[in-house]
């Protein structure tokens with residue numbers, strides 16, 4: 544069976560985990576957390592990166608920091624993971640969905656302005672498949688209207704837009720290190736704080752609403768409850784697992800990209816003959832090969848192809864069911880404008896196996912079986 548995903552594992556993760564155990568420092572913000580944060584700051588050029596327990600929690604922190612509250616509105620695509628919306632719904636806000644672009648599956652930057660009202664507090668672009676949204680347009684609009692940009696860059700670690708790291712362009716950027724992502728710590732994430740005025744408050748929110756981080760730096764002589772907050776810092780054991788991968792990020796990235804290129808090259812023929820569509824990468828974007836997807840004619844063809852592949856030992860999976868058609872989505876969110884592409888494009892999309900350590904022959908086999916299906 545060719546699996547859809549295998550969590551990244553270099554082989555030497557155990558050494559760092561053991562070191563954390565032997566150092567008797569397994570709770571958060573020890574040496575490994577610090578090293579991961581510095582690595583991510585170097586990689587993204589973000590002024591401050593805080594490791595978190597998940598990308599979900601990083602978005603929740605961003606929602607608190609952006610001051611999103613009851614009755615406020617937040618704009619995002621409906622074609623995303625539940626956490627993008629949930630983080631704001633938890634603050635009592637109303638989520639406003641706008642349609643996606645069919646070429647990148649990202650939010651259509653030209654539809655955002657029409658969804659802005661006096662209550663709009665944030666725009667949340669989701670960089671689908673690690674391919675950047677049209678950030679120049681989005682950031683200019685947000686600046687003009689005095690709204691925060693919170694990037695859901697869960698899939699975008701090591702991707703860039705016009706040379707800038709995804710996650711580093713909005714006031715806040717959110718990464719995921721879940722085991723399904725390019726770099727993993729099991730469960731985990733990071734918050735990029737690109738506007739330094741939020742730095743202190745972010746540390747407080749992450750440390751249960753206390754100024755404990757300042758205390759550890761020796762800036763105050765006792766710590767206490769100073770603001771709202773929760774427990775958003777991961778254990779050192781998880782950070783130790785992640786550090787190995789961040790130190791080998793170029794290796795992981797280049798191997799994923801090489802597999803991605805094989806898919807693209809080998810499936811080009813089927814796309815030229817209009818059986819499938821291949822991903823589109825805008826020229827402003829350098830992507831991280833987070834995902835390889837194809838789009839087929841319709842939902843029925845997709846279901847048949849999934850079955851065909853499964854019967855031949857290949858695990859392929861579809862992706863998000865648009866949030867506006869879910870029970871909670873209907874309760875907490877509105878779709879602004881027409882759903883021209885969100886539903887129809889999501890029904891055609893199929894993700895193929897891609898992970899660090901997958902061998903080239905498996906990719907050729909997946910391609911062969913897709914070709915056989917269309918014969």
Ligand SMILES: *Cc1c(COP(=O)(O)O)cnc(C)c1O
Nearest residue numbers: 597598599624626697719721732
């Ligand atoms: C994976 C993912 C998340 C959630 O990440 P966790 O670390 O599992 O909380 C959020 N948004 C998008 C777009 C994702 O792909």
